[in-house]
Amino acid sequence: MKIIACYSNKGGVGKTATSVNLARAYAAAGHKVLLCDLDPQGASGFYLRVKPSKKLTDARFFEDVARFTKSIRASDFEGLDVLPANMTFRDFDVFLSRMRNTRSRLKKALISAGSDYEVIILDCPPNFSTLSENIFKAADQIVVPVIPTTLSERSFDQLVGFFDANKLSKKKLTAFFSMVQQRKTLHLETMDAMRKLYRKRFLHSSIPFAADIERMGQNRAPVSEFAPRSAASLAYQKLYNEMENGVVSKR
Amino acid sequence: MARVKNCFVIPGTFDEAGFTKSLKELALRFEAAQPAGNFDILDCHDQSLRASAKVLIQTDGSLFLLRGGRAETQRCKVKGKFVQDLPDGSVKAGLAGFPKLRALMSVGAGRAKHRSFAILGDLQKTQVRGTMMLMSSDQGQVTVVTVQHMRGYDRAYKTVCEKLTKLEGGKSKAKPLFDWLFPDATIYKAKPEIRVCKQEPSIEVATDIIRTYLAVARQNEAGVIHDIDTEFLHDYRVSLRRVRSVISLFKGVLSPEQTAALKREFSGLMEPTGRARDLDVYLLEKDSYFNLIPPNLHEGAVAMFVQFERERSQALGRLSRRFRTQSYDNQMKKLTKLFADPTNLQPGPNADRPAYEYARALIWKRYRKACKLARGITPNTPDESVHNLRIDCKKLRYLMEFFAPLFDAKAFKTIIKSLKKLQDNLGLFNDFSVQQEALLNFVKQHTNKQGRADAQLTLSVGGLISVLDQRQLAERDRVIASFKHFDSPDIRHLFRSLFHQKEG
Numbered sequence: 001m002k003i004i005a006c007y008s009n010k011g012g013v014g015k016t017a018t019s020v021n022l023a024r025a026y027a028a029a030g031h032k033v034l035l036c037d038l039d040p041q042g043a044s045g046f047y048l049r050v051k052p053s054k055k056l057t058d059a060r061f062f063e064d065v066a067r068f069t070k071s072i073r074a075s076d077f078e079g080l081d082v083l084p085a086n087m088t089f090r091d092f093d094v095f096l097s098r099m100r101n102t103r104s105r106l107k108k109a110l111i112s113a114g115s116d117y118e119v120i121i122l123d124c125p126p127n128f129s130t131l132s133e134n135i136f137k138a139a140d141q142i143v144v145p146v147i148p149t150t151l152s153e154r155s156f157d158q159l160v161g162f163f164d165a166n167k168l169s170k171k172k173l174t175a176f177f178s179m180v181q182q183r184k185t186l187h188l189e190t191m192d193a194m195r196k197l198y199r200k201r202f203l204h205s206s207i208p209f210a211a212d213i214e215r216m217g218q219n220r221a222p223v224s225e226f227a228p229r230s231a232a233s234l235a236y237q238k239l240y241n242e243m244e245n246g247v248v249s250k251r
Numbered sequence: 252m253a254r255v256k257n258c259f260v261i262p263g264t265f266d267e268a269g270f271t272k273s274l275k276e277l278a279l280r281f282e283a284a285q286p287a288g289n290f291d292i293l294d295c296h297d298q299s300l301r302a303s304a305k306v307l308i309q310t311d312g313s314l315f316l317l318r319g320g321r322a323e324t325q326r327c328k329v330k331g332k333f334v335q336d337l338p339d340g341s342v343k344a345g346l347a348g349f350p351k352l353r354a355l356m357s358v359g360a361g362r363a364k365h366r367s368f369a370i371l372g373d374l375q376k377t378q379v380r381g382t383m384m385l386m387s388s389d390q391g392q393v394t395v396v397t398v399q400h401m402r403g404y405d406r407a408y409k410t411v412c413e414k415l416t417k418l419e420g421g422k423s424k425a426k427p428l429f430d431w432l433f434p435d436a437t438i439y440k441a442k443p444e445i446r447v448c449k450q451e452p453s454i455e456v457a458t459d460i461i462r463t464y465l466a467v468a469r470q471n472e473a474g475v476i477h478d479i480d481t482e483f484l485h486d487y488r489v490s491l492r493r494v495r496s497v498i499s500l501f502k503g504v505l506s507p508e509q510t511a512a513l514k515r516e517f518s519g520l521m522e523p524t525g526r527a528r529d530l531d532v533y534l535l536e537k538d539s540y541f542n543l544i545p546p547n548l549h550e551g552a553v554a555m556f557v558q559f560e561r562e563r564s565q566a567l568g569r570l571s572r573r574f575r576t577q578s579y580d581n582q583m584k585k586l587t588k589l590f591a592d593p594t595n596l597q598p599g600p601n602a603d604r605p606a607y608e609y610a611r612a613l614i615w616k617r618y619r620k621a622c623k624l625a626r627g628i629t630p631n632t633p634d635e636s637v638h639n640l641r642i643d644c645k646k647l648r649y650l651m652e653f654f655a656p657l658f659d660a661k662a663f664k665t666i667i668k669s670l671k672k673l674q675d676n677l678g679l680f681n682d683f684s685v686q687q688e689a690l691l692n693f694v695k696q697h698t699n700k701q702g703r704a705d706a707q708l709t710l711s712v713g714g715l716i717s718v719l720d721q722r723q724l725a726e727r728d729r730v731i732a733s734f735k736h737f738d739s740p741d742i743r744h745l746f747r748s749l750f751h752q753k754e755g
Contacts, residue, residue, distance in 0.1 A: 074404065
């Protein structure tokens, strides 16, 4: 099982869009995927038409295996389930380690409920907190969308600094440029500079600034559903290919 | 809630509007219909799937198995003849226990139209998914709806299942899928129920049985001709054997002349089937033969089975040509007509004896004869007596089965069970002996004038014969043990009370 956290310490960079579209790409490739909406705003659940769960406000939620598995909802897409938002983060690290442990009650409950997830995608809230620290430890890969602007650059520097200061493995950090506008010189220059500075951290694939991604809110579906041939949809597919298979496509 | 598909069989076409209305806050959305294709309902000749309330449907590229309100689906391009030949999958797993010797064949066909649908909640979120298959035959229409539970949407699933159950028509109206589509189909039964009354004249009982089994035999002819599986020929032979045993065991029911003529006629019908059946048995037992001898003796056995296979296809070819001749058809039609009415027959002195009294006398006499013979069998008596005992037991069994409806079912079951055990041992004893003889004959046929035969072949056959002989000896001991049980005071008492005691 692989845990992918979609994280940024800056808001509005396309975390939720990335989580939803990546989750869809993994599921479409045949993986069993659980998308956990850890952002209290519940945006990824909204995109997938899954309502926030009322029951999930209890702090002891992660202790209670039955309640956890009960609140998982199937999305409209084969192989993609959603854990809706509204959860607190206490015991989150315990929860994730249990999910990995084959003999844990949580794992057993998931298997008996008919699913043994191969990929877990965490849509994380934008801050530094105990939750984010837990996520940094638990995740195999931390995907960080970065808008090529000065402020985002600063946020990414802070994130790397945080990893250094806390002696966390930076290898987990997988950044990519998000909401890129090719005609803005500032975007191109920032991308150039950051790729040089963090040579190993950035993926080749990037996600363009696209109206189709904004339209996810209207359509309440991943981009590939309502605009499968759009630049945005293709870009997410490329991002998935590079992340999962290390395939870098030209153009 | 387990994430299993659930399946509903709804008569006729699906009432979309009514269903949508009944769902209230949920909405029904269909995907585009797929082009219509053909379907076949698969089962074996005696419809053992149908009898166990299962339906196996083959459409272009897929197999569906409906059982107990659940549907299994498996992609399957090939047309598997036997269940064990199907590719692994949930359908094959669900067919476990299907008779290994029986082939799957189409027992009904028509057109099928598939559509997928989704049940949407508010936010247009899919809460239940499903498929619908409209099956149409010349005689009827039925819609098979399969729904899939989606995690976290138990309530919608429950609602949809409840509404679909209503459409099925409830317990009173629900019928198996096959009956909606093919209400007029005749169902083959290898052993149909034959009513017998205590006071019925014996000649009428005999005619009923013979007429019934002649019809059963005829229902197996097409399967032999098309070589669907080996059980057609087997059932054909069993039916004719039952006819023959009525003729020979119901002594004095027909005139001596007619009895003799019919005996000749039916052995004439059986005779051409014997060789093909023997070869079928050898070929079905092929693996067990190979297991009897060490691998270094297999070479000769391989050659032998190649020969058997060739001979089998020749024998079956001859038989199926015979079945297709006009003269055979005429002969069977003539016999069917003869046994259509007891008045067509020449009555013997026992023709009008009431069935119950006659049956008691026949069975009691046969039982005493078998027991007398069996009690005389010791380790030193020749095999011949054991063979005779087998034949007597067989006759006893046939008589008891023909007249079973006249007697207490529970007592009968006890006796038959113990008789069957004895017969199983006797059957094996006989098989081992017949097989040795056949093997010796086979070598004889493959020996040249100088008395030489292929070394590999003789090695294999020699190995087989010695093992078979050991087994035959062991089986003989078991025959004696089984007879002891059959001859126990309890069973003796049952026989006496059923067939010999004066009615109070």
